[in-house]
Amino acid sequence: MINRRQFVQAVGAAPAASLIAQQSPEWGGPVLDIHLHLREDGESNVAHMKGSGVTKAILLTRVDAAGRSKALAEKYPGKFIWFVSADVLKPDFPALLSKAVKNGALGLGEIKNQVACDGPEMKRMYALAADLNVPILIHFGDVPQASGNAVFNGGFKRFDAMLKAFPKTKFIAHADTFWANVSADYAYDTAYPSGPIKPGGISDKWLGDYPNLWADMSANSCNNFLNRDPEFTKGFLARHQDKLLFGCDCPCADGRGGGRSNPSPRLQGKCIARETLGAVQKMAKPEAFRKIRWENGKKLLALT
Numbered sequence: 001m002i003n004r005r006q007f008v009q010a011v012g013a014a015p016a017a018s019l020i021a022q023q024s025p026e027w028g029g030p031v032l033d034i035h036l037h038l039r040e041d042g043e044s045n046v047a048h049m050k051g052s053g054v055t056k057a058i059l060l061t062r063v064d065a066a067g068r069s070k071a072l073a074e075k076y077p078g079k080f081i082w083f084v085s086a087d088v089l090k091p092d093f094p095a096l097l098s099k100a101v102k103n104g105a106l107g108l109g110e111i112k113n114q115v116a117c118d119g120p121e122m123k124r125m126y127a128l129a130a131d132l133n134v135p136i137l138i139h140f141g142d143v144p145q146a147s148g149n150a151v152f153n154g155g156f157k158r159f160d161a162m163l164k165a166f167p168k169t170k171f172i173a174h175a176d177t178f179w180a181n182v183s184a185d186y187a188y189d190t191a192y193p194s195g196p197i198k199p200g201g202i203s204d205k206w207l208g209d210y211p212n213l214w215a216d217m218s219a220n221s222c223n224n225f226l227n228r229d230p231e232f233t234k235g236f237l238a239r240h241q242d243k244l245l246f247g248c249d250c251p252c253a254d255g256r257g258g259g260r261s262n263p264s265p266r267l268q269g270k271c272i273a274r275e276t277l278g279a280v281q282k283m284a285k286p287e288a289f290r291k292i293r294w295e296n297g298k299k300l301l302a303l304t
């Protein structure tokens with residue numbers, strides 16, 4: 001048995017060394033994946049990171065599985081941090097989430113419920129995130145899709161009122177409605193619009209206007225956006241280089257597209273992490289890519 005002091009010393013000493021060993025030369029430096037769901041077998045999370053060249057990941061964790069994320073983070077020092085989510089329709093969610101943050105969760109998310117983004121439940125959630133001083137990662141889905149077939153945090157068009165009303169809340173926006181709204185002509189007819197982007201969309205504007213808004217680049221939703229209109233996208237990446245956070249939300253087994261097929265034909269047999277890192281590396285200046293893959297998340301989460 002080691003005592004608590006020895007344990008803290010051992011765990012405290014490990015991250016720096018292990019981080020240096022994982023500098024991910026493939027992407028020119030370390031990579032933080034801010035959107036990796038905790039899997040049934042946590043070792044599969046490790047395999048995905050290894051295969052996609054990710055240094056450190058945020059495990060998005062349901063509150064009842066928080067112990068598993070904490071254990072995985074302790075088993076692999078320096079590799080994991082974790083966010084926690086709970087059902088906003090259950091009245092005890094503030095107590096559950098507060099307890100998880102006390103236990104080491106560094107953020108709230110992914111928050112994805114069938115409620116309005118400006119309804120009473122989410123307002124409680126935004127206030128809680130500000131009180132706990134942790135970021136909150138939100139799935140915005142106004143267009144029902146085959147998987148889930150529902151609206152999540154609906155009413156994105158009105159979300160600027162929340163950005164104004166909760167200036168101390170650090171919002172991280174994710175999913176199809178956010179990325180589709182980079183284009184000013186989004187018609188809410190499909191989750192994954194294609195074709196050229198019309199400048200002036202609300203997501204683009206709000207990233208510029210509100211210091212408390214960041215964007216999560218994970219999933220088919222952002223990858224679809226990145227591939228629509230490369231000329232526009234180069235400007236977007238330059239403009240918001242301090243607000244964009246790389247994430248994958250990839251379901252593949254090995255970080256190379258194996259194991260699980262992606263419902264999007266464009267991403268079939270591919271790893272979203274690799275596809276999105278590759279696209280950003282190609283379209284952003286090296287300095288902006290460095291911020292997006294590592295620095296911005298490190299700063300937002302005050303990681304040492």
Ligand SMILES: [Zn+2]
Pocket residue numbers: 110112139174175
């Ligand atoms: Zn999501």
Ligand SMILES: [Zn+2]
Pocket residue numbers: 048052250251252253254255256257270271272273274
């Ligand atoms: Zn993958």
